[in-house]
Every structure is written in C-alpha cells, then in structure tokens.
Amino acid sequence: MFEDLTAKLQGTFDRLAGKGKLNENDVKTAMREVKLALLEADVNFKVVKDLVARINERCIGAEVMKSLTPAQQVIKIVNEELIAILGDPGKLDLSGTPPQVIMLVGLQGSGKTTTAAKLASLLRKKKQRPLLVAADIYRPAAIAQLETLGKQLDIPVFSEGTAAAPPKIVAHALRQARQSANTVVILDTAGRLQIDEPMMRELEQVKERSHPAEILLVADAMTGQEAVNVAREFHKRVGLTGLILTKIDGDARGGAALSIRQVTGVPIKFTGTGEKLDALEPFYPDRMASRILGMGDMLTLIEKAEQAFDKEESAALEKRLRKGELDFEMFLSQLQQVKKMGSFSQILDLIPGISSIKNQLPQEVTDQQFKRIEAIISSMTLAERRNSRLLNASRKRRIARGSGTTVQEVNELLSQFRQMQRMMKNLGKMGGRGGGFQIPGLPL
Amino acid sequence: MVFSRAASIRDSLSRTRRSVFGQIAGLFGPGEVTEEFWEDLEELLIMADIGVDTTTALIAGLREDAVQRGMRRAEQVRGRLEERLVDILEASARPYLEGKRHLSVVLTVGVNGSGKTTSIAKLAKYHKDRGQRVMLAAGDTFRAAAIDQLKIWGDRVGVEVIASQPGGDPGAVVYDAIRASRSRGMDVLIIDTAGRLHTKYNLMQELKKVHGVAQKQVHRAPHETLLVLDATTGQNALSQAKVFKEAVKITGVVLAKLDGTAKGGMAFAIARDLELPIYFVGTGEKIEDLAEFDAHAFVDGLFEGD
Incomplete structure (x- = not known):
C-alpha cells in the first residue's frame, strides 16, 4: 500500500x-x-x-x-x-522568572503523563528543578501513574488526590513550587475531547491560574484526519505554544504533524521515540518529511541496527569475515540478529527506494525464506556448520528431512552460501573499509 | 450541521457531533451527479479516514452503479453508497463469543493509549449485565500504575482482578488468572495486556507468549483476541491490525473513543482487507458507554445530517 x-x-x-x-x-x-x-x-x-x-x-x-x-x-x-x-524545531522558552509553568494538553491516550515525566527528566539534565503536578483527577490511577514515574526519576510530584478541582490543585502546586524553589512546573492535565465543553472550560481555568510559559499539545503520531479539528480547537481555547509528537517509534507516517503545524502555526518542540523515560528527542523536519513521503528513513534504520547488533560481536565477526572464514554458524547468528530488528518487510520499508523492489517480494515469501534458511541450518550438526564441505548427498537428505525442506532447497542455500563466502574473501582482500560500526551484510 | 449515529450508538452519545465541513451537508441533496459531486464525495470519505485505497475502490464502484442504474441524483448515489459501505462491514461480521463453553477467555491487545483498560472495564460490565461471572487479569505489568487502574475499574464494576507485582511476568498472571477463574466458576476471563507498538519485535514476542499461555490452559483459548483501536487513528490502524493479527490471531476489533468527531473510517479497510469484525464501539468515558457494533448506525454516522 x-x-x-x-x-x-x-x-x-x-x-x-x-x-x-x-x-x-x-x-x-x-x-x-x-x-x-x-x-x-x-x-x-x-x-x-x-x-x-x-x-x-x-x-x-x-x-x-x-x-x-x-x-x-x-x-x-x-x-x-x-x-x-x-518549520524549524522549536525550543522551550522558560526565560521568565521561575517557576515557569509548562502545561500539557491533549486527547485521551495521546501520551501526556509519560511525556510529562520525560520532559521533567530532560529539564533536570539542563539544571532545572522540575515539579510534576498531577492535575488529572478523572482517569483512574492517573495520579498513581505520575507518582510512580516521579519516584523512578526521583523527581517530586505534587498531588491532592481526586477530590480537589484541577485549577485549585495547580494554584496550590505553584505555591509549593515557590516554597521549595522549583524552577519549572509541569502540569499533567486530563485527556479530553476538544468538543467536551466543561472539560475545555476547566483547561481555560487552569491556564488562568497558572499563566503557563508553554502550553504544549501532546499528539499521537498515528492520528488521522481528525488531527486538524483537535489542534484547531485546543489552540482556540488555550493558545498553544508548541507541539509534542508522540509514538513516532512506530511505523505511522505521521502526516498529522504537518496538519497540526499548518492549522496552528506553532512549532514542533519534541518527539516521543520510545517507552523509556529518556526517549524524548528534538524534532528533525527533514527526517519527518522523508517519513511522510514514505521515502524511507536511513537514519532510523541505522539506529535500529545499532540497537539490535552487539557491537563487539559485530567487530569480531567482521574480522573473521575479512579472513574469509564465513561458516554456517556465523551465518545463522547474523540471521538471528537481523530478525531482532523486526520483520523483513519492516526493515525494507526503511531503505530509501527499496519499496518498488519490495512489491515484487511479497512479505510472506521473504519472511518464510528466512525461516526456511534457519530451519536448514538448525538441522545441521555443529561440524557441518563449521565445515560445509562435509555436506554429501546423504547428509543433505538428512538435513532436508530434518528441516521439512527438499534437497534442492538445501543445495540452493549451499550455492548461495558459497557465493557469499567468495564475495567475503574478495572483500577482505580489497582491504578494509574504515573502522567503526557497520551494518553487517544481509545474508541474502 | 449536526451529525449523529443512529440507534444504540446515538442513545449513548451525550455530546453533540458537529462537522467542521458543513458544505458536505448539501452533498447528498436533490442535486445532479456532477464531476464536482464525485470530488466532494472523495473528500468526505477521505476526511472520515476511510483511506485512499478503499475510497478509490468505492467511488469506482459507485460510478459504475450510477451508469448502469441510471442514477442521476445525488440522493440516489447516497443510498447505494450506504449499501456498499454496510456490505463491507457485514461481510466480515461474526457474533462475539459464539458458542457455549465453561470458561470464555478474552485477550485484549493494542498500541499504547488506544483505550484497552477502559474498554476492558466496559466489557466486564457488559458481561456482568448479562448475568455472567467475570474476572479480570491485570496483564499490563509494565506501565506505571496500570494494575491500579484496572483494580479501580474492577471495584467500580464489582469484579475481581487477578494481579501480580508491577514488573512481573504477564504470562504468569494469565496462568494464575485462568486457574482462579476455573476454581471460582467464572464464565468470562478478560485479560489486559500492556500497550505496545506493533513494530516492537520483542514486545510482540512477549505477547505471543501470553497468547500461548492461554492457549495451553484452556481448550481453544483465547476465544476472542480483541484489538482495541483508537477511532482517531488514521491509516496506521491497518498496519496495526495486520501485525497484531499475524502475531496473535486477532479475532475482532473494539473501536474506542468514537465519541469525538472522529469517524473511525479505517474500520472499512480493516474489515475489507483483513476480514475482521468490529464487535464494539466505545462511546464515552462512563462505564456503560460501550455499544455493540451496528453497521447501519456506523455508516449513518459518517454522513447523516440532522
């Protein structure tokens, strides 16, 4: 598609x-x-x-x-x-007299609470003294969630339970922030629909009480056409100063970012890139543009590879490969590392210009090929994996039976494998590419 | 213009549904079918998140219908469009938890923030209202306070929640919950799982394990594996459904958060391409805001003007 x-x-x-x-x-x-x-x-x-x-x-x-x-x-x-x-990535403006208030707003489930904690952690690294404020009194255990995250980060969380009204909680939180010399106050407000009149009024009241320096819309990168209505209405009611786009570690193209930018004109200030509490990153307009156009994202691919591959193992492997020592054991370990990066078709999606080729390779075929190769190698004895010359006709028959394949398929893999061995040897002779991390060759 | 969804969905909607694009109100008037009409129709369908492929296929089909049946007026086309849309949804329709068994196991999965926990609470009430004995399993041991959230809902609905410590093994929770459900003669066990993006390989493997535990403990379990989808999600919904289906054999969809102005149009692509039924829609924040899916009402909601 x-x-x-x-x-x-x-x-x-x-x-x-x-x-x-x-x-x-x-x-x-x-x-x-x-x-x-x-x-x-x-x-x-x-x-x-x-x-x-x-x-x-x-x-x-x-x-x-x-x-x-x-x-x-x-x-x-x-x-x-x-x-x-x-547009250019936006920066937070917290230059006024402390404590400066950052208010997070958005729909239910867009990722406000997690983002609040990530933001607090990021600001602390920049020598701020953040205070998190639990102003979501509606969602069950929302306060407990923020408190748990605060504890994990060792960042204070202000809460008054679910009985007090959010504008009041926020006013009290500000008093507390002044007393304990917090420099930034981050308000985690409840998720709400932009057409929910009483809830939107509540948001206006929270704003009046706290005079935020930043009011950030937290929006899910997977949002569809609705993004425009949501952003327009929140902007109209409280005046946004920026956008945080969450969950961009998925495979959504993220066109919502463009829509929201166009409708509100406010800059995109951060992106949420994972579940860990340090996964809040600056926004890169060029990466986002290629992503929206489906032109692949080599940078993301490289990042994924770095996560999946063990660096030392890769380096050792590369050395052996250069000597032309490729055997089936190494081949299998490569295969398994590549699999850690996701399905074959997901990996292909990240490579620019590959999707036209991909259409000729239905995913089932490629992922199944992976599985078949794995099965064949798994049916070899250790000795056979280390020395493919051992593979005579009767051994091949046994392997085919053991892996549920045919002798022909075993032969095919073997000839591909020999070709790769030769290639590796030649590459090794041609002399080294510079050191540092490289993506080990795909075994196909 | 005011939009509303008919029948059961309409009843549970407390808020007014308004379309920002008022000009569409006139689209299906008594006017002639012109090129401009087709363009406006395309816009309406795309704006409802129906997606380019499904929209293109629908309009091509309708154009043929218009020629073959001599439909000249926009309102005639509307009738035919509704039929086609309902057909797509009904082709994949299936009754929820069909058949009789001692213990029905329902596994719920989805991406982060799609509305799983709230939907489970509503589903628990749905079963309880039908006189069934329900138990919940807090399989989201990852997200901070997810267990607390499910327990609070459990208290409100009046059903027991089986949980472990935060950070525990979700497979073990499911194992315990199944044993507890059996020994206490439960009719339905609903399993919550941590939200996960379908692109995270390790998390999807973990989900397969949870699915496997249920499979081993109870004959043919899980009897339903529900994907909870946020109705505001765009085209990524199809990718989500595809990957989750591959990993844990999704049997149906709960469309959450349909109380906003989002139309949830990606349900059509999911029904058409993946042949998955939509079982329920979430229509509000209250515990009773869950409606059985009604294809006609859903289609009406796309463009019914009051």
Whole structure:
C-alpha cells in the first residue's frame, strides 16, 4: 500500500517520456500521485489540497518541465515544501522568572503523563528543578501513574488526590513550587475531547491560574484526519505554544504533524521515540518529511541496527569475515540478529527506494525464506556448520528431512552460501573499509 | 450541521457531533451527479479516514452503479453508497463469543493509549449485565500504575482482578488468572495486556507468549483476541491490525473513543482487507458507554445530517 512516491513519480514520467517535452497536463498527473501519497500519510485533506496547489505552481514554473529528471525535481520540490511547513524545531522558552509553568494538553491516550515525566527528566539534565503536578483527577490511577514515574526519576510530584478541582490543585502546586524553589512546573492535565465543553472550560481555568510559559499539545503520531479539528480547537481555547509528537517509534507516517503545524502555526518542540523515560528527542523536519513521503528513513534504520547488533560481536565477526572464514554458524547468528530488528518487510520499508523492489517480494515469501534458511541450518550438526564441505548427498537428505525442506532447497542455500563466502574473501582482500560500526551484510 | 449515529450508538452519545465541513451537508441533496459531486464525495470519505485505497475502490464502484442504474441524483448515489459501505462491514461480521463453553477467555491487545483498560472495564460490565461471572487479569505489568487502574475499574464494576507485582511476568498472571477463574466458576476471563507498538519485535514476542499461555490452559483459548483501536487513528490502524493479527490471531476489533468527531473510517479497510469484525464501539468515558457494533448506525454516522 505504501509505495514509494519516488518510484510512482518515476513511473508516471517514464510513461510520459516517450512524447518529448512535458506539459502542464503531465505535471497534473504527477500531482495526483503527490496528493495520494500525502493522503495515505494521514495529512489532512484540506492541507493536502493547498499544498498540492502550491507544489503544482512551482512545478509548472519551468524547473520540472525542462528537467531531464522530472521525478527527482518534483520530489525535491515536495520535500522542500514539506520541510518549510514543518518549520524549524522549536525550543522551550522558560526565560521568565521561575517557576515557569509548562502545561500539557491533549486527547485521551495521546501520551501526556509519560511525556510529562520525560520532559521533567530532560529539564533536570539542563539544571532545572522540575515539579510534576498531577492535575488529572478523572482517569483512574492517573495520579498513581505520575507518582510512580516521579519516584523512578526521583523527581517530586505534587498531588491532592481526586477530590480537589484541577485549577485549585495547580494554584496550590505553584505555591509549593515557590516554597521549595522549583524552577519549572509541569502540569499533567486530563485527556479530553476538544468538543467536551466543561472539560475545555476547566483547561481555560487552569491556564488562568497558572499563566503557563508553554502550553504544549501532546499528539499521537498515528492520528488521522481528525488531527486538524483537535489542534484547531485546543489552540482556540488555550493558545498553544508548541507541539509534542508522540509514538513516532512506530511505523505511522505521521502526516498529522504537518496538519497540526499548518492549522496552528506553532512549532514542533519534541518527539516521543520510545517507552523509556529518556526517549524524548528534538524534532528533525527533514527526517519527518522523508517519513511522510514514505521515502524511507536511513537514519532510523541505522539506529535500529545499532540497537539490535552487539557491537563487539559485530567487530569480531567482521574480522573473521575479512579472513574469509564465513561458516554456517556465523551465518545463522547474523540471521538471528537481523530478525531482532523486526520483520523483513519492516526493515525494507526503511531503505530509501527499496519499496518498488519490495512489491515484487511479497512479505510472506521473504519472511518464510528466512525461516526456511534457519530451519536448514538448525538441522545441521555443529561440524557441518563449521565445515560445509562435509555436506554429501546423504547428509543433505538428512538435513532436508530434518528441516521439512527438499534437497534442492538445501543445495540452493549451499550455492548461495558459497557465493557469499567468495564475495567475503574478495572483500577482505580489497582491504578494509574504515573502522567503526557497520551494518553487517544481509545474508541474502 | 449536526451529525449523529443512529440507534444504540446515538442513545449513548451525550455530546453533540458537529462537522467542521458543513458544505458536505448539501452533498447528498436533490442535486445532479456532477464531476464536482464525485470530488466532494472523495473528500468526505477521505476526511472520515476511510483511506485512499478503499475510497478509490468505492467511488469506482459507485460510478459504475450510477451508469448502469441510471442514477442521476445525488440522493440516489447516497443510498447505494450506504449499501456498499454496510456490505463491507457485514461481510466480515461474526457474533462475539459464539458458542457455549465453561470458561470464555478474552485477550485484549493494542498500541499504547488506544483505550484497552477502559474498554476492558466496559466489557466486564457488559458481561456482568448479562448475568455472567467475570474476572479480570491485570496483564499490563509494565506501565506505571496500570494494575491500579484496572483494580479501580474492577471495584467500580464489582469484579475481581487477578494481579501480580508491577514488573512481573504477564504470562504468569494469565496462568494464575485462568486457574482462579476455573476454581471460582467464572464464565468470562478478560485479560489486559500492556500497550505496545506493533513494530516492537520483542514486545510482540512477549505477547505471543501470553497468547500461548492461554492457549495451553484452556481448550481453544483465547476465544476472542480483541484489538482495541483508537477511532482517531488514521491509516496506521491497518498496519496495526495486520501485525497484531499475524502475531496473535486477532479475532475482532473494539473501536474506542468514537465519541469525538472522529469517524473511525479505517474500520472499512480493516474489515475489507483483513476480514475482521468490529464487535464494539466505545462511546464515552462512563462505564456503560460501550455499544455493540451496528453497521447501519456506523455508516449513518459518517454522513447523516440532522
């Protein structure tokens, strides 16, 4: 479903290429692809319409039509426009007299409580003295959740149970913050629907009582078309100063970021990148733009690989590989490490330009191939794994039986494996690439 | 324009549903079917998170219908569109927990913040109201205070919650809960699990283990594995459903948080591509705000103008 926009545009222009110079209609065809790609990424329909109109104008402005590589030109323009809308990453402004208040708002389940704790931890690293305030008196155990997180981080949490009204709790928390010389107060408010009138009024009252320096909308990266309504309404009621996009460690394209930016104009200040309490990162507009366009995200791939692979093991392995010592044991361990990174198709998604190839490799096939290879190697004895020359016809038959495959499949793997051995040897002879971490070769 | 969802869903909705895009009200008026109409219709469907693929397929089908049946007026197309949408949902429909057994085990899964714990509480009440004996298993041992949250709900509904210490093994909780359910003659055991993004390999492996524990302890369990989806989720919902289905054989979907202005349109792609039934919708924050899924009411909610 998520085909690479580059590949699609390439296809469109290839079809048009035969007839010579491109005209405005050709650009229009390309714009249809751009539009669909953005809609598939959950960018709001209205936002897409405006954006595509602007991109269309720039494309017609000669840059594309005269180009020898129109697809790349269109991508470049789309990318630039996306980065422009996403804007520069925002910074927190806590320059006023302490304590400065940061108020987190958003829908239920967007990740406010976790984000509050992450933010407190980050600010403490920057020499602030944060106080967390449990102002969600509605969700069962929301206060306990913040208190638990506070304890884990050793950061104080102010709470008054569920009986007091949030505006009052917040006023008391501020008094406490002044007394104990906290420099930043982070308000964890209850999740609420933007159309819930009493709850939105409560938010206005919390704001009046605490005069926040920052009012941040916490939004889930998986949000669909609704993102626009949510952001617009919260912005109208309390005046947002920034956005935190959570759960971007999933595979959502995150078009909501674009929609919210466009509707509110406030900067994106952080992204939530994991469940651990240090997983709050700055926002990178260029990474986000490629992600929205489905153009892969090499940086994320590299990060994933770094998490999955044991560095020392990789280094030792690389040494042996250079000597041409590849055996099935190493092969299997590589395979298992790659599997730790996720399904084969998820990994492919992260590689730019690969999705056109991926369409020819249905996921079931590739993931099953992985499994089959694993089964074959697992059916070998240790001696066979270390020395593939031992594999005669009768051994191959046994392995095929043991792994539920055929002798032909065992032979196929063996010939692929020998090819790789030769390749590794040659690579080793060619001399080293520089040190440091490298992604070990995919065993296919 | 005021939107509302018919029948049971409408009754449980306390808040007014308004569309920001008022111009769609006129879309299905007595007007002619023009190119502009098709464009507006596309917009309506996309804005409801139905997704590009499903929308394109729907509109192509409707255009054919319009030619073959000589439909000239927009209101005729609307009728046909509703039929097609309802067809998609009903093709994958299945009764929830069909058949009789001593103990029904319901496993709930989903990404972080989708509304699992609240949905479980509502589901517990749903079963209790039907005279069944219900027990809950606090399988989310990871998130801070998740166990407390389920226990509070358990108290409110009046059902027992089996839990371990925070950080404990969720598989062990499920094992204990199944034994407790059996010895106390429970009819339904609902298992909560920690929210996890479907892209996290290790967490999905852990979920498979939990699923496996239930499978080993009770014949054909879990009898339902429910994916709880946030109705405000966009196209990623399909990816979630696909991966969770692969990992733990999802048998149905609970569409949570349908009380906002989000339309939950990705339910169509999930029904169409993955053949999963939508069993329930969450329609508010109160314990009784859970409605059995009604395809007609759901479709009406997409564009019914009052």
